[in-house]
Amino acid sequence: xxxxxxxxxxxxxxxxxxxxxxxxxxxxxxxxxxxxxxxxxxxxxxxxxxxxxxxxxxxxxxxxxxxxxxxxxxxxxxxxxxxxxxxxxxxxxxxxxxxxxxxxxxxxxxxxxxxxxxxxxxxxxxxxxxxxxxxxxxxxxxxxxxxxxxxxxxxxxxxxxxxxxxxxxx
Amino acid sequence: xxxxxxxxxxxxxxxxxxxxxxxxxxxxxxxxxxxxxxxxxxxxxxxxxxxxxxxxxxxxxxxxxxxxxxxxxxxxxxxxxxxxxxxxxxxxxxxxxxxxxxxxxxxxxxxxxxxxxxxxxxxxxxxxxxxxxxxxxxxxxxxxxxxxxxxxxxxxxxxxxxxxxxxxxx
DNA sequence: AATTTACGTCAGCCTTGTTGACTTTCCAAG
DNA sequence: CTTGGAAAGTCAACAAGGCTGACGTAAATT
Numbered sequence: 001x002x003x004x005x006x007x008x009x010x011x012x013x014x015x016x017x018x019x020x021x022x023x024x025x026x027x028x029x030x031x032x033x034x035x036x037x038x039x040x041x042x043x044x045x046x047x048x049x050x051x052x053x054x055x056x057x058x059x060x061x062x063x064x065x066x067x068x069x070x071x072x073x074x075x076x077x078x079x080x081x082x083x084x085x086x087x088x089x090x091x092x093x094x095x096x097x098x099x100x101x102x103x104x105x106x107x108x109x110x111x112x113x114x115x116x117x118x119x120x121x122x123x124x125x126x127x128x129x130x131x132x133x134x135x136x137x138x139x140x141x142x143x144x145x146x147x148x149x150x151x152x153x154x155x156x157x158x159x160x161x162x163x164x165x166x167x168x169x170x
Numbered sequence: 171x172x173x174x175x176x177x178x179x180x181x182x183x184x185x186x187x188x189x190x191x192x193x194x195x196x197x198x199x200x201x202x203x204x205x206x207x208x209x210x211x212x213x214x215x216x217x218x219x220x221x222x223x224x225x226x227x228x229x230x231x232x233x234x235x236x237x238x239x240x241x242x243x244x245x246x247x248x249x250x251x252x253x254x255x256x257x258x259x260x261x262x263x264x265x266x267x268x269x270x271x272x273x274x275x276x277x278x279x280x281x282x283x284x285x286x287x288x289x290x291x292x293x294x295x296x297x298x299x300x301x302x303x304x305x306x307x308x309x310x311x312x313x314x315x316x317x318x319x320x321x322x323x324x325x326x327x328x329x330x331x332x333x334x335x336x337x338x339x340x
Numbered sequence: 341a342a343t344t345t346a347c348g349t350c351a352g353c354c355t356t357g358t359t360g361a362c363t364t365t366c367c368a369a370g
Numbered sequence: 371c372t373t374g375g376a377a378a379g380t381c382a383a384c385a386a387g388g389c390t391g392a393c394g395t396a397a398a399t400t
Contacts (some may be wrong), residue, residue, distance in 0.1 A: 019306050020288065024299045025234070027306070027318065029336060032227075033329045034321035038201050051232075052355055064195070071377060078206065083357055085379065092259050106364050107377040111296050129194045135323035136197070139316065146309065146316025148197065151204035153305035161204045166199060199375050222386060240347065255348065262374055277346040 041127035049120070052078075054087045054123055059113065062097060063121045064166060069102070076162055092151040096120055176269060187254055202331060211297035219290070224249075224257045226294055229283065233291045237280040239272070246332055 016045070042056050061076055062068060070088070074081055091097040096117035102108035113121055136144050155163060212226050220290070231246055232238060257279075261267040266287035272278035283291060285318055306314050326334060 019303050021295075024302045024306070025295070027302050027314070027332060028208075028230075028295075029234075030300055030318055030321040033326075033333045035201065035205050036199075036329060037325045040326060048288065049317070054356060064199075069377080070379095079356085080358065081378070082249060086356080089379090090257075098393080101365095102377095105377085109366095109378065111323050118329040125198075128198055129191060132194045132197050133189050135320050136194070138323040139319040139344070142312070143316030143319040144197070146187060146313030147320035148200055149309040149313040150317035151200040153308040153358085154204040154301060155207045156203075156210060159206060163199060163203045178384065200386085224387060241345090250350080251347070252390085256387075259348090272346095272397095275346085275398070279347065 019096065035113050038128070041131055045124055045127055051090075054083075055091060058084065058087050058091060059096065059117065059121050059124065062111045063113055063118065063125075067100075069108045069110060071108075073111065078159075091117070135169045172332065194247060206303065208298070211301055212294045215294055215297055222252070222258075225261060228257050229266065229287065229291050229294065231287065232281045232334055233295075236282050237270075238281060241278075243281065248329075260318045261287070 032038055039053060043053065046052060046056055056078055058073065074084055077084060088097065092099055098108045098112045098114050100112065102110055152154060152160060209223060213223065216222060216226055227247055231243060244254055247254060258267065262269055265284055268282045268284050270280045270282065272280055322330060
């Protein structure tokens with residue numbers, strides 16, 4: 001590490017004019033530990049119902065975009081249809097998701113949460129939002145703005161498009 | 171969505187005085203998509219060497235804290251010793267990691283990267299840092315500050331302690 | 341001397357990802 | 371109207387990487 005960074009503000013080391021490997025490494029570790037926290041609460045709930053993170057992801061995006069198709073979901077989640085199908089199968093069998101044949105295009109299946117599914121989604125996202133809300137409150141509005149900016153810049157372009165399409169109401 | 175937020179700045183909707191479920195959901199999705207980007211580059215490299223994310227995590231923290239013990243690593247990674255051992259076993263067999271019996275406490279095993287291991291770590295972290303650096307550059311120093319603040323607030327307290335201990339040089 | 345700690349390992353199980361092959365259904369273009 | 375290709379579902383087999391439980395060994399602690 002160069003002596004140059006010795007001039008940065010003591011404790012925090014917030015001088016980001018040059019992005020040292022040190023500072024980048026801290027960001028990497030922050031992502032790692034924060035993601036653990038991010039998933040911890042829903043994970044605990046999912047465990048009690050014999051579901052996993054994969055189910056949560058599917059439920060989240062079906063809730064977010066009711067009537068979305070399977071191939072749409074495949075694109076968002078980035079898994080194979082066999083993998084998704086296994087998860088979707090159990091969700092449908094358990095009465096959390098309803099699959100409806102497309103009226104315009106009969107090959108497509110449009111996915112919806114049932115009332116039961118919506119209730120489950122709510123319990124999962126309530127837990128996740130609670131932590132997010134606490135973090136937002138603790139960090140403040142300016143930090144939240146920066147948080148989102150950095151995350152968006154980290155996404156793969158293709159996924160960023162998905163993200164923005166969702167954001168603007170797909 | 172209440173009409174009240176209609177007064178927020180047009181495009182961004184950055185009024186975060188009340189944390190709506192909408193805004194929190196965007197943050198949740200941002201975490202999801204960004205984490206995918208975060209792991210994408212190392213994942214591609216790891217694939218070529220028959221390693222997975224688990225190996226990357228182990229290598230990262232051994233590089234970060236050379237001489238760290240197995241139980242230390244267990245605490246940081248939050249997996250069982252059987253799970254970690256499987257990964258560690260292959261890393262040692264492949265000559266990426268060296269395990270050294272403790273001199274003060276002979277029960278402990280201190281873990282180090284070999285030269286080969288350091289080289290691998292560098293190729294992985296170079297890739298990950300490149301994306302992080304680009305994101306930091308794109309978002310700017312203020313955003314980076316906020317990014318870190320929110321992430322830290324999202325961590326579980328126990329993991330936050332680990333994070334800070336690492337941060338301040340363990 | 342007995343107990344506890346740190347580590348390693350065997351065996352078996354589960355989730356969630358993968359590939360490959362095959363079928364059904366249906367839209368659209370020739 | 372036929373045919374090609376897209377969307378979906380399914381079967382089978384496999385791998386990574388989690389997990390639990392049980393057991394063994396060396397070394398520190400009491």
